[in-house]
Amino acid sequence: MATVIPKVKLGSQGLVVSQQGLGCMGMSGNYGLPKPEADMIKLIHHAIDSGVTFLDTSDVYGPHTNEILVGKALKEGGLREKVQIATKFAIRHVDGKMDVCGDPAYVRSACEASLKRLDIDCIDLYYVHRIDIRVPIEVTMGELKKLVEEGKVKYVGLSEASASTIRRAHAVHPLTAVQNEWSIWSRDLEEDIVPTCRELGIGIVPYSPIGRGFLAAGPKLAENLTDGDYRKSHPRFQNAEQNKSVFERVNEIATRKGCTPAQLALAWVHHQGSDVVPIPGTTKIENFNQNIGALSVKLTPEEMGELELIASSDMVKGERHAVMHLTWINSETPPLSSWKAIHISRLSSPRQPPMSSSLELSIRPFRVTDVDDFFSWARDDRVTQYLRWNTIKDREEALKYLMEVVIPHPWRRSVCFDDKSIGYISVKPESGVDRHRAHISYAIGVNFWGRGITTAAMKMAIPMVFQEMSYVVRIEALVEDENKASQKVLGKLGFKKEGYLRKYGFNKGEIRDMIMYSLLSYDLSDQIC
Structure with a gap:
């Protein structure tokens, strides 16, 4: 019997999405070469037919080509009204280097460019992909608020933002969601960010809930990465042998539960609360079907604790991100008063x-x-x-x-x-x-x-x-x-x-x-x- 995907409220501003979304980044590269367009459109259609209504993309994926792919898939299937599209801005490549920009003029130009690539009139959820530490978050949010008032954006979110940045942004315009990495082996947001979001009524969207695939396949995945797959330079994949024990314990518990390691990892994320909507990505229909099956996996408090113990911070080797300066840990922005002065x-x-x-x-x-x-x-x-x-x-x-x-x-x-x-x-x-x-x-x-x-x-x-x-x-x-x-x-x-x-x-x-x-x-x- 096929798994029924429930709908849930994401945040407290009115957005309703499927309890599990679909991350689209890998379809256009990052994890090796871009996949054939026809196959990816077929995958997106299959996901929507299965009950997924929440698609996640960004202008930096490709770059730009992932938004075009998502827009084309929705247009070909006449599916725009069945889904909520989340996309992001702020990361750009300048002179071969990565740059983060929260400047108001860039916010607007990025939004209008994404609307054109997606071939839509309004973005359902628009995230600040990374925080520009040169610009007060109030300034960036001020422009996003204008875009909402103009009908170009429905809901606003942040990605990899600190608790204080979230509070400051939310004071300018209510945030619907915060997207951060969250999985069995990436839990640094639990101390401050999760409580802050729950206090303010902000939904949480975990990306990489399966540890970029490592929690599904372990060191074997790291050994078979192709050229162009950025995970080759990822600290945890470079420490694949040291992290082998984490995967082995996840696999052991999954076998005991009668599910796959990927389903177990996803189930752990789902059990964090009804305000949590993970967006696992894949490029294969069979993997998508397995991921949806995670919604049927039930974990006891004892099993949750067991999983958390085997993937504690002292067990996991390597930072969770290859460029940690682009995470919430360093996302503080100048105070608005200094900007005005x-x-x-x-x-x-x-x-x-x-x-x-x-x-x-x-x-x-x-x-x-x-x-x-x-x-x-x-x-x-x-x-x-x-x-x-x-x-x-x-x-x-x-x-x-x-x-x-x-x-x-x-x-x-x-x-x-x-x-x-x-x-x-x-x-x-x-x-x-x-x-x-x-x-x-x-x-x-x-x-x-x-x-x-x-x-x-x-x-x-x-x-x-x-x-x-x-x-x-x-x-x-x-x-x-x-x-x-x-x-x-x-x-x-x-x-x-x-x-x-x-x-x-x-x-x-x-x-x-x-x-x-x-x-x-x-x-x-x-x-x-």
């Missing part, structure tokens, strides 16, 4: 800038970047020479130099251009902006200059700055006093004149009068702290 205060009724009408405010620190930053980082006259071209050849040389020499430098980011001018976008690291972010703070300076700023180049540049450089809240343009044409262009585009600056020019000993124009992502003239 340095940054721009929240707006009650912001006015959008003329060139980026669909974008929201990105609140980050900024520092005025003067003309020396623009032209003289390397003391290389070629920058000036190439930007002041007179022929097509000069222009081609300028672009080649900027692309090959200037842009790869970590302080320099992007170039936009038309047939008459170049918009050059620069980003300069700034340490010590505040004690919470001293090692990763950014000060933003953006300058445009060429043989007269053209409207076309500026129209290309402004949206690019606000959309692709989420740290930016302010664009600065330094223009020579005599350059009336460029000043006229800036005025038409909404820039405000800030006054005269006398700066050293491009040749030694030469001084020119420069005018600073600025455009904020909102009209913040009376909002700057």
